[in-house]
Amino acid sequence: MVANKKQNNQQQSIEQINAQYGKLPPQAIEVEEAVIGALMLERDAFQMVSGIIDTTSFYKDEHQKIFEAVKSIVEKEKPVDLMTVTIELKNRNQLEEVGGPMEITRLTRRVASGAHIEFHARIVAQKFIQRELIRVSTEIQTMSYDDMVDVEDLLSEARSKLNGIENTFTSANPGKNMDIVAKEALIDLEADVKLNKEGSTPGISTGLRELDESTGGWRNTNLITIAARPGVGKTSFALFQAVTAARQGNWVNFYGLEMKSTDLFRILLSGETDIARSDIRDGKIEDYHWEKINIAVGELEKLPILWNDDPDLNVNQIVANTRRNKKAGRCDLVIIDYLQLVNPADKKAIREQQIAEITRKFKQMALRENIPVIELSQLNRDIDKRTDKEPTLSDLRESGAIEQDSDVVIFLYDKDGIKLKISKNRRGKKGHPDFWANEEKTIFADSEPLSADYFKNLPVNERFEKDGPF
Structure with a gap:
């Protein structure tokens, strides 16, 4: 419930920005569809993108609901496919809201496989961060016009919001393979040995x-x-x-x-x-x-x-x-x-x-x-x-x-x-x-x-x- 409220607030903010500037916020609808479709085709697809994107990363509300359904299925340790996603959305009374079974089927046909899902997920994440920067900048601008807001509080709030976006971006780091860590450790060790000598x-x-x-x-x-x-x-x-x-x-x-x-x-x-x-x-x-x-x-x-x-x-x-x-x-x-x-x-x-x-x-x-x-x-x-x-x-x-x-x-x-x-x-x-x-x-x-x-x-x-x- 809290997550849905946050998503709605973000969506309203984006719509307000859209109305104010007469521009569409950064988005990649077709790429979002490719990600959603690949999630229902590849067994390990969710694990490949879970550290890169989350529900709020998607621009379309329908895609957010489908991704949330996929997360729920994964948490229940059940397989993610066309059938299980359709059933999960139906149980949530959201199937028709996302376009019905035909839309779910159409999304799976958008991609032949999930081979490029990580690359596509990073595009979705990039567009989300761009939208967040626009939203936060607008909020900071509004606060800046308020004479009742202390300037120190304003600066602190601005840093906090920007750091939050940065943390969202850096959390997408999937980690390093053991061989890379081993090589880096040996390079550091060799440097220490040289200094010791x-x-x-x-x-x-x-x-x-x-x-x-x-x-x-x-x-x-x-x-x-x-x-x-x-x-x-x-x-x-x-x-x-x-x-x-x-x-x-x-x-x-x-x-x-x-x-x-x-x-x-x-x-x-x-x-x-x-x-x-x-x-x-x-x-x-x-x-x-x-x-x-x-x-x-x-x-x-x-x-x-x-x-x-x-x-x-x-x-x-x-x-x-x-x-x-x-x-x-x-x-x-x-x-x-x-x-x-x-x-x-x-x-x-x-x-x-x-x-x-x-x-x-x-x-x-x-x-x-x-x-x-x-x-x-x-x-x-x-x-x-x-x-x-x-x-x-x-x-x-x-x-x-x-x-x-x-x-x-x-x-x-x-x-x-x-x-x-x-x-x-x-x-x-x-x-x-x-x-x-x-x-x-x-x-x-x-x-x-x-x-x-x-x-x-x-x-x-x-x-x-x-x-x-x-």
């Missing part, structure tokens, strides 16, 4: 040897969650990862939703120059500092990092920006600081559902764009009440979906100095990778420098190469 990590290097050994670096399609309590240094660690990745030639998209980009840059300057973070923050700069600052700025400004500090960004906007930058060749890694500050698409849902929606979309973004995505996250306050401050997966704040959607979960915590803990790792080892960070958490390295002047005397562009702070 060269002493490189398969993914984007984290800049920390033991973390690389545990994770293989930041791998494409992975969602990585880095979680900590406030003040532990997760933003500084994320900045270190951004600069480390950029120095390897990767485009980094950094979403700083808690601080202005200029303030984040000051943190970077502190690490690059070894000038106290508080001094750079408050402008307590001596004349002799400016040479260091100018050298550091000259190095940093060349790095391929895109900064976005818009606090009003929602998850759909981040996904759209990422897709656009990826197509432009300007996105190899995304870093979001931090998860709980991302605005959800559905503002009416409860908080746990909102976080679940955001993390799922970030994971889908990593998969679709074939990039690693790092999301920073807060931890629950309860950890502060415990004697043992070492975090566990249950400390992730506001939603179990964070753990579920993440490929890697890393905790930062303070226990006689900043520590790392890998609590989830789908493709590698868990544990406590060893590393060193300075007191202000602006410099990260594999181990503590031999002297305080060690890094000061190195040119900025050599620091990463010598296992030092970025």
Whole structure:
């Protein structure tokens, strides 16, 4: 009943568009007839098209009813043929509505076999998507003229509708054969072997040897969650990862939703120059500092990092920006600081559902764009009440979906100095990778420098190469 109501609403919308513009919506009636006819001729025809088209894909109401009857027969695990379809339509009191037994017979005579049914089904799907784009565009246009509709709600609704159409199209993917998957896996494996022999990590290097050994670096399609309590240094660690990745030639998209980009840059300057973070923050700069600052700025400004500090960004906007930058060749890694500050698409849902929606979309973004995505996250306050401050997966704040959607979960915590803990790792080892960070958490390295002047005397562009702070 609900499906019929939806079909009627779509049909009415199409008819309104037809009347408004004096044009027939995109359609392929003869191709629809060929598909319907082939469904009643070939035993496995329905399985060949079930992932490509559905009832609403057909333009003619009569064809929708026949296809729905075919679906019902298949669900009952009965054979689909001229007789069973006729009986099913008769039982539904729809036989005469579709043209009677003579029309059903005529449709089977439209094709000699179902050899080309998949090709024909894709034409039907294409016409359906074109009609849907016209319908959705008209609805968005109507909403745009309504001054009572909030512009953010309008944009969110537009994205939701367009994503719905895109999902309809991408769901038509019938899957890959095993031999194709095997070949692709071997190509990836050979690439990883080559990198290993060269002493490189398969993914984007984290800049920390033991973390690389545990994770293989930041791998494409992975969602990585880095979680900590406030003040532990997760933003500084994320900045270190951004600069480390950029120095390897990767485009980094950094979403700083808690601080202005200029303030984040000051943190970077502190690490690059070894000038106290508080001094750079408050402008307590001596004349002799400016040479260091100018050298550091000259190095940093060349790095391929895109900064976005818009606090009003929602998850759909981040996904759209990422897709656009990826197509432009300007996105190899995304870093979001931090998860709980991302605005959800559905503002009416409860908080746990909102976080679940955001993390799922970030994971889908990593998969679709074939990039690693790092999301920073807060931890629950309860950890502060415990004697043992070492975090566990249950400390992730506001939603179990964070753990579920993440490929890697890393905790930062303070226990006689900043520590790392890998609590989830789908493709590698868990544990406590060893590393060193300075007191202000602006410099990260594999181990503590031999002297305080060690890094000061190195040119900025050599620091990463010598296992030092970025």
